Amino acid sequence: MPAPRSSTNRMNRPEGVVPRAAWQTAPGRQQKTTLKSQIPPPPPEETMVADEGDSATRYKLEALASLHERKVAALMRSIGALREEVQRLKAESKEHRRSSLIQNLRSKLKEQEMVNDVLKEALIESRMTEEQV
Numbered sequence: 001m002p003a004p005r006s007s008t009n010r011m012n013r014p015e016g017v018v019p020r021a022a023w024q025t026a027p028g029r030q031q032k033t034t035l036k037s038q039i040p041p042p043p044p045e046e047t048m049v050a051d052e053g054d055s056a057t058r059y060k061l062e063a064l065a066s067l068h069e070r071k072v073a074a075l076m077r078s079i080g081a082l083r084e085e086v087q088r089l090k091a092e093s094k095e096h097r098r099s100s101l102i103q104n105l106r107s108k109l110k111e112q113e114m115v116n117d118v119l120k121e122a123l124i125e126s127r128m129t130e131e132q133v
Helices: 020-024 045-052 055-125
Strands: none
Touching: none
């Protein structure tokens, strides 16, 4: 028979109501979280090789480790080269933008000089002297 629900515990929960953490690990229910302390550590690599006692297997493992090291080193070199290329391309892009900006400013300057020349000619034609202009 369930306990009467009239009294409450310190968390204002009626007696007989089980907190969530308690029912997650209750018998008959699957535990949803696994604690790291419950997972046994893997056996050391040396123990696995020594237990097998097979020199061919040991040689294969060493060859695979060596191959892995070479591949990692090659990938690291490739990453370094690609980073350098990205930096070079960024610098070229900045330089391209600068040169493009300079060319645009030069063309604007030429247009302004042409406008000045046309205005001077118009003022000279309207009977002003060059010193007045």
